[in-house]
Amino acid sequence: MLGAAFAGYGVDAFDYMVYTFLIPTLVIVWGLTKVEAGNIATAALVTSAIGGWAAGILADKYGRVVVLQGTVLWFTVFTVLSGFTQSYEQLLFTRAMQGFGFGGEWSVGSVLIAETIQARYRGKAVGLVQSSWAVGWAVAAIAFWAVFALAEPAVAWRILFWLGALPSVLIFWIRRNIEDPEVYRETRSAMLKAGDTGNFLDIFSRDLIGRTVLASLLATGMQGGYYAVTTWLPTYLKTERQLSVLNTSGYLLMLIFGSFLGYLTSAYLSDRIGRRKGFILFGFCAGGLVLGYTLVPITDTAMLFLGFPLGFFLSGVFSGMGAFLSELFPSRVRGSAQGFCYNFGRATGAVCPALVGYLSGSLTLCVAIGLVAASAYCLVIVAALLLPETAGRELDSSGEPVASAATATA
Numbered sequence: 001m002l003g004a005a006f007a008g009y010g011v012d013a014f015d016y017m018v019y020t021f022l023i024p025t026l027v028i029v030w031g032l033t034k035v036e037a038g039n040i041a042t043a044a045l046v047t048s049a050i051g052g053w054a055a056g057i058l059a060d061k062y063g064r065v066v067v068l069q070g071t072v073l074w075f076t077v078f079t080v081l082s083g084f085t086q087s088y089e090q091l092l093f094t095r096a097m098q099g100f101g102f103g104g105e106w107s108v109g110s111v112l113i114a115e116t117i118q119a120r121y122r123g124k125a126v127g128l129v130q131s132s133w134a135v136g137w138a139v140a141a142i143a144f145w146a147v148f149a150l151a152e153p154a155v156a157w158r159i160l161f162w163l164g165a166l167p168s169v170l171i172f173w174i175r176r177n178i179e180d181p182e183v184y185r186e187t188r189s190a191m192l193k194a195g196d197t198g199n200f201l202d203i204f205s206r207d208l209i210g211r212t213v214l215a216s217l218l219a220t221g222m223q224g225g226y227y228a229v230t231t232w233l234p235t236y237l238k239t240e241r242q243l244s245v246l247n248t249s250g251y252l253l254m255l256i257f258g259s260f261l262g263y264l265t266s267a268y269l270s271d272r273i274g275r276r277k278g279f280i281l282f283g284f285c286a287g288g289l290v291l292g293y294t295l296v297p298i299t300d301t302a303m304l305f306l307g308f309p310l311g312f313f314l315s316g317v318f319s320g321m322g323a324f325l326s327e328l329f330p331s332r333v334r335g336s337a338q339g340f341c342y343n344f345g346r347a348t349g350a351v352c353p354a355l356v357g358y359l360s361g362s363l364t365l366c367v368a369i370g371l372v373a374a375s376a377y378c379l380v381i382v383a384a385l386l387l388p389e390t391a392g393r394e395l396d397s398s399g400e401p402v403a404s405a406a407t408a409t410a
Helices: 002-029 034-062 064-082 088-114 119-150 153-165 168-177 182-193 200-204 209-239 245-272 275-295 300-316 321-328 331-349 351-359 365-386 405-409
Strands: none
Touching (some): 002 153, 034 209, 034 331, 088 331, 119 153, 119 300, 119 321, 200 209, 209 300, 209 351, 275 321, 275 365
């Protein structure tokens, strides 16, 4: 089960990050503007928010595993179709459609793992799954370098999208080897016996709306900062730092290596020092490093080595999120709540890549990236300060609301 979630989120990363590498090529081949490039990235993130919430609702009703299979199939199909597009409008459509599956996979996969793992290991397990994003990102960077070394840019970008067909193999493996967690099956059985079909709007009930709002803002800050940096960093390195495809890949691999270790370190700390302290520590360091990376005049060599701590904190801030959201909400609405909060953050944070593209018309691209990302990480810190600590909380199967914020904090 851990392997399925790890692989699913990794291919999510590959399919999304491939586009960020291709922006400079599409600018040349199609004459794509920065605003149009930002719009495509934002469209995929907005639809992924809708898809994530919908997948969470369906996972509560029909089961975690069957919905996970559907999300993988969906984003695989539309990633492949992106390689056949002939215009900005067509690519905008296929990337937007791909987003529905992209958002759903994380929502279902993280709940699946959180409901399976014991409380004392939950942060590490869900953080390990989160680290697969760095693996998928690294594979995308290597594939980008390899394909562009072997094919002309006008064809190479299409090949990278077509490689998105490979994750379809994962669907058959999930179908044969994974089943829904016991806590979900017990909760669903009890609800059906009581004639309760469930209502996703319960996450806005009096008992839960406070944590729903704050968790959504926490997710907004995390993803807004992350996507502002990672969507535009390849373009920044190539157009403003004048780096070649090979050198760009080297800088990004340093960032990705830092990201992988950041995920794992933060996952450990999430169980060790608590979810909230982890968010605050990594959010503060990520914001400071983004400002240093983009606003302070540094050499290319310094930028190469600074990429490691930047990736470390930029990605590490996410590690405790899956476990945290699962612990904030009862089993009967866990999928719906996790799908909504994380993907509300994705939809709202999706404005950031487009905002960077817009601001780069009057500011330099590096300044636009730094200001937007740093503002997002300030939101992470504020939201984390207002939310309760949940580390060590056992996940219930009764469907009753979790402890109050005051009790959880105590």
